[in-house]
Amino acid sequence: MTLLRQTLLPALALLATTTAANAQDMAVAIPEFIEETATSGISTVYEGEWEFMVGGGVAVFDCDSDGYADMLLSGGSSPAGFYRNASERGGALRFEKQQSGLELDNVAGTYPLDIDSDGTADLVLLRVGENVVMRGLGECRFERANEAWGFDGGDAWSTALAATFEDGASWPTIAVGNYIDRREEGFPWGSCTDNWLHRSAGSTFAPPVALTPSYCALSMLFTDWNRSGTPSLRVSNDREYYKGGGEQMWRVEAGREPSLYSKEDGWRHLRIWGMGIAGYDLNFDGYQEYFLTSMADNKLQSLAEVPADGVPRPAYADVAYARGVTAHRPYIGDNVKPSTAWHAQFEDINNDGLADLFVAKGNVAEMPDFAIEDPNNLLLQRADGSFEEVGHEAGVGSTAIGRGAAIADFNLDGLLDLVVVNRWRPAQLWRNVSTDAANWIAVRPGQTGINRDAIGGWVEVRRGEQIMRREITVGGGHASGQLGWLHFGLGSSEAAEFRVVWPDGEAGDWQSVPANAFYAMERGKQAREWRPER
Amino acid sequence: MRTAYRTVAAGVLLALALMAAQPAAAQTAEARAQNVLHTWYRLTLELVRHTPTYSPPVASRSFAYLGVTAFEVAASGRPELVSLAGQLNGFDTGLPEREAGAAYDEAVALQAAMATGIKTLFGNTGPTGQRAIEAIAAKLQASAAVGVDADVVARSEAYGRAVAEHVLAWSADDGGAVVENMGFPFKYELKPGPEHWVPTSLIGQQQVPLLPAWGSNRTFAIPNGASCGLPPPPAYSEDEGSRFYKEALEVYEVSKTLTPEQEAIARFWSDDPMLTPTPPGHWLSITMQILEQQEAPLDRRVEVLARLGIGLADAFIGCWYDKFKYDLVRPVTYIQRHIDPKWQAILITPPFPEYPSGHSTQSGAAAEVLTDAFGENFAFDDLTHQEDGLPPRRFASFWDAADEAGISRLYGGIHYRAAIELGLEQGKCIAAYTNALVTRRVQ
Numbered sequence: 001m002t003l004l005r006q007t008l009l010p011a012l013a014l015l016a017t018t019t020a021a022n023a024q025d026m027a028v029a030i031p032e033f034i035e036e037t038a039t040s041g042i043s044t045v046y047e048g049e050w051e052f053m054v055g056g057g058v059a060v061f062d063c064d065s066d067g068y069a070d071m072l073l074s075g076g077s078s079p080a081g082f083y084r085n086a087s088e089r090g091g092a093l094r095f096e097k098q099q100s101g102l103e104l105d106n107v108a109g110t111y112p113l114d115i116d117s118d119g120t121a122d123l124v125l126l127r128v129g130e131n132v133v134m135r136g137l138g139e140c141r142f143e144r145a146n147e148a149w150g151f152d153g154g155d156a157w158s159t160a161l162a163a164t165f166e167d168g169a170s171w172p173t174i175a176v177g178n179y180i181d182r183r184e185e186g187f188p189w190g191s192c193t194d195n196w197l198h199r200s201a202g203s204t205f206a207p208p209v210a211l212t213p214s215y216c217a218l219s220m221l222f223t224d225w226n227r228s229g230t231p232s233l234r235v236s237n238d239r240e241y242y243k244g245g246g247e248q249m250w251r252v253e254a255g256r257e258p259s260l261y262s263k264e265d266g267w268r269h270l271r272i273w274g275m276g277i278a279g280y281d282l283n284f285d286g287y288q289e290y291f292l293t294s295m296a297d298n299k300l301q302s303l304a305e306v307p308a309d310g311v312p313r314p315a316y317a318d319v320a321y322a323r324g325v326t327a328h329r330p331y332i333g334d335n336v337k338p339s340t341a342w343h344a345q346f347e348d349i350n351n352d353g354l355a356d357l358f359v360a361k362g363n364v365a366e367m368p369d370f371a372i373e374d375p376n377n378l379l380l381q382r383a384d385g386s387f388e389e390v391g392h393e394a395g396v397g398s399t400a401i402g403r404g405a406a407i408a409d410f411n412l413d414g415l416l417d418l419v420v421v422n423r424w425r426p427a428q429l430w431r432n433v434s435t436d437a438a439n440w441i442a443v444r445p446g447q448t449g450i451n452r453d454a455i456g457g458w459v460e461v462r463r464g465e466q467i468m469r470r471e472i473t474v475g476g477g478h479a480s481g482q483l484g485w486l487h488f489g490l491g492s493s494e495a496a497e498f499r500v501v502w503p504d505g506e507a508g509d510w511q512s513v514p515a516n517a518f519y520a521m522e523r524g525k526q527a528r529e530w531r532p533e534r
Numbered sequence: 535m536r537t538a539y540r541t542v543a544a545g546v547l548l549a550l551a552l553m554a555a556q557p558a559a560a561q562t563a564e565a566r567a568q569n570v571l572h573t574w575y576r577l578t579l580e581l582v583r584h585t586p587t588y589s590p591p592v593a594s595r596s597f598a599y600l601g602v603t604a605f606e607v608a609a610s611g612r613p614e615l616v617s618l619a620g621q622l623n624g625f626d627t628g629l630p631e632r633e634a635g636a637a638y639d640e641a642v643a644l645q646a647a648m649a650t651g652i653k654t655l656f657g658n659t660g661p662t663g664q665r666a667i668e669a670i671a672a673k674l675q676a677s678a679a680v681g682v683d684a685d686v687v688a689r690s691e692a693y694g695r696a697v698a699e700h701v702l703a704w705s706a707d708d709g710g711a712v713v714e715n716m717g718f719p720f721k722y723e724l725k726p727g728p729e730h731w732v733p734t735s736l737i738g739q740q741q742v743p744l745l746p747a748w749g750s751n752r753t754f755a756i757p758n759g760a761s762c763g764l765p766p767p768p769a770y771s772e773d774e775g776s777r778f779y780k781e782a783l784e785v786y787e788v789s790k791t792l793t794p795e796q797e798a799i800a801r802f803w804s805d806d807p808m809l810t811p812t813p814p815g816h817w818l819s820i821t822m823q824i825l826e827q828q829e830a831p832l833d834r835r836v837e838v839l840a841r842l843g844i845g846l847a848d849a850f851i852g853c854w855y856d857k858f859k860y861d862l863v864r865p866v867t868y869i870q871r872h873i874d875p876k877w878q879a880i881l882i883t884p885p886f887p888e889y890p891s892g893h894s895t896q897s898g899a900a901a902e903v904l905t906d907a908f909g910e911n912f913a914f915d916d917l918t919h920q921e922d923g924l925p926p927r928r929f930a931s932f933w934d935a936a937d938e939a940g941i942s943r944l945y946g947g948i949h950y951r952a953a954i955e956l957g958l959e960q961g962k963c964i965a966a967y968t969n970a971l972v973t974r975r976v977q
Contacts, residue, residue: 185665
């Protein structure tokens with residue numbers, strides 16, 4: 001076992017040092033969820049056959065400015081379903097289905113993004129066919145804006161999205177990941193179609209640039225992995241279909257053509273059934289770890305080395321096995337066939353100050369070599385940096401063929417709730433009803449002018465010597481995106497300090513605030529506590 | 535027996551002469567049949583790459599059964615070919631026969647047989663594979679039957695299906711029909727001792743070895759998995775003067791001075807499952823390229839593909855028998871323990887014991903079978919990985935390629951020299967049984 005020991009030791013040593021400050025009790029507080037799908041009003045099913053075997057996303061955003069997160073569920077071959085959040089604070093989750101203009105068919109993924117920086121969320125609908133940008137009109141009404149914004153929706157099988165605001169741009173840059181040529185029947189392997197980069201051309205989009213080579217992306221994320229101030233584009237690709245491909249990361253710098261990180265840069269060749277990306281600085285070193293979902297195995301990547309000069313190479317070590325997050329087969333029942341993982345998201349579910357990991361699971365279709373009954377994972381982080389599976393105990397271990405998902409505080413009670421899109425079955429909604437969760441704050445950064453939601457910025461929360469950091473991103477996961485409150489658990493702390501590092505690198509002042517409240521953080525101002533009206 | 539197969543060249547000439555003498559419709563049937571065979575084999579290589587249970591041993595098994603299926607369909611309509619019934623273990627009685635005096639269309643029969651075999655052998659492939667199988671089946675079914683009378687189509691399809699079902703029934707109890715958890719056993723106890731294999735992967739599923747019982751599967755042409763058993767590997771030792779240590783040190787030192795050409799060789803023959811057609815699929819690909827290049831007639835194609843499949847399948851069974859008999863530790867484990875704790879192989883170390891090298895055993899077998907089919911010093915270009923961005927490589931002979939496949943495992947850091955050299959020898963031994971099969975009548 002020498003190899004294993006030698007491989008794990010550095011990772012475990014790292015854990016020991018980085019989490020020492022938080023090393024209290026190894027026991028984790030297991031959250032309690034109750035499913036409220038039936039009573040919530042949510043009923044959308046992600047329908048469709050082969051062309052909808054991937055995708056199935058949910059967008060979570062507030063389109064009526066009441067602070068509560070509304071949602072759009074992909075319907076696959078059926079129309080997408082929009083739901084206005086009618087929940088009351090701390091109460092049962094209630095949504096009202098209403099016409100919004102977003103009810104397009106063939107929607108596989110959906111991401112909110114304030115494209116025109118008017119303070120109202122717009123949406124990008126990834127479709128099997130033409131992608132569509134939908135302008136938010138307020139009061140949860142939307143209209144098609146492809147023509148008005150010069151957005152070429154193309155005609156592809158679009159499966160991934162990431163967005164950023166490049167330096168000096170007045171319009172966002174949107175990367176769209178595309179899958180195989182859906183018209184290839186007998187020999188579709190190797191037919192990955194081009195990914196696109198829609199860059200700004202003033203207050204409109206320029207014609208998309210092909211990000212070649214493209215390898216059937218199922219998740220993309222603009223992320224400032226090296227804290228350079230300029231995010232790069234991570235692309236997780238499905239090895240089922242590419243030939244000669246692998247995981248990718250693009251340099252996307254303003255005014256320059258995108259270029260791939262290479263072996264010479266330190267980027268390591270990795271080939272997985274890449275389906276989802278989640279990022280979070282788990283070890284408090286200022287650099288994010290990345291969880292990559294796949295089949296029969298999942299990866300948790302941590303920078304192999306952070307040199308003293310703070311300029312790391314993009315070389316990542318896989319610490320999933322060391323941390324107990326391979327999540328490679330079901331943890332309940334007697335089915336020991338390998339799992340299929342899709343959406344991944346880090347959030348502090350039990351508010352203990354450590355990010356936890358949710359993974360949506362579900363067979364591609366009915367592949368007999370993979371678990372048919374494949375429960376979602378909820379992996380709680382322990383004080384030593386390892387994770388413990390509690391999906392079943394917490395009540396979210398559904399086996400309903402999961403795909404996309406979102407974790408959000410839908411009833412604004414400080415406890416994170418969960419929605420999961422399922423293939424061929426209704427989406428599911430769970431309310432977090434934990435009674436022993438710890439303290440928390442939620443922050444919503446905002447700035448005037450371009451990029452109102454501060455995409456590309458960071459929120460930092462300081463507790464003692466420890467700084468929790470999370471990047472403000474649009475992308476990643478599986479076909480699912482969110483805009484809204486950023487949640488931080490505080491453990492037993494009754495107060496917290498937080499600040500926003502804005503997308504241009506300017507760090508705001510530390511804000512000292514009491515726990516268990518929502519804070520609107522307008523750039524250049526003091527944090528303002530926000531309270532829901534209902 | 536080897537001589538009988540050597541009559542193939544004469545047989546080919548005869549077939550070509552017969553074809554030339556036949557009416558145009560018959561030649562079209564030949565072309566239709568060739569298209570059916572080539573298209574299904576091409577799809578098979580993709581399905582192997584994209585079906586999660588298809589590790590190299592599993593792939594070799596399907597190649598054998600598909601090869602026998604196609605061969606028997608063709609052989610039953612060609613007096614120059616000799617059925618394998620009675621020559622392969624357990625493949626004795628009950629092979630469906632054609633109705634005397636009735637007309638059959640070879641392309642239609644072959645199409646039905648291949649479709650039936652592939653749908654079963656790859657019944658567990660994913661939705662895209664299933665969609666592809668259906669699409670190809672529909673297209674080939676239509677194109678194979680062009681110009682053929684309906685009653686002949688019906689009779690030919692029924693016959694093709696019957697042959698395939700007979701072969702599938704034969705395959706069902708060979709020990710390899712059910713592959714669960716992608717071939718990784720639910721329970722497995724590692725053997726104690728520093729000389730024995732330990733997991734080398736950080737993938738949770740691979741903390742036990744792949745297919746530990748594969749060596750006890752029913753073989754095809756060799757009597758059983760032990761028939762070409764190898765002597766033990768060099769005695770395990772941590773003594774720096776020992777042969778074992780020196781072989782490990784060689785792997786280490788080669789890795790430190792690896793030339794671009796050596797690395798290219800390692801990657802060309804890496805043939806990782808799920809990312810390539812696997813090592814046996816690589817040899818199948820080579821063979822298909824040659825058959826296409828030669829515009830070989832159908833009888834030649836089915837004969838070569840059947841023999842290659844049998845040789846490859848037996849090679850994996852024989853190799854796996856010895857792998858778990860000796861259960862030897864991998865270089866990455868030994869080197870990290872005793873030479874350099876930070877060392878990593880450039881290739882992914884496969885999740886099973888080291889000795890002998892599977893790629894070497896099966897490459898030795900393939901080279902021997904193909905040399906028997908095409909002759910010594912048969913030079914060829916290998917374009918197998920062109921779509922994956924690896925340039926073609928040229929070889930002076932099949933053994934030239936097999937030797938390179940073998941040494942690639944040392945360059946890649948996953949095998950010691952003994953496992954390669956003796957693996958190649960084991961392949962040669964196993965292939966002798968395949969080469970002794972009689973598939974063509976002596977003229």
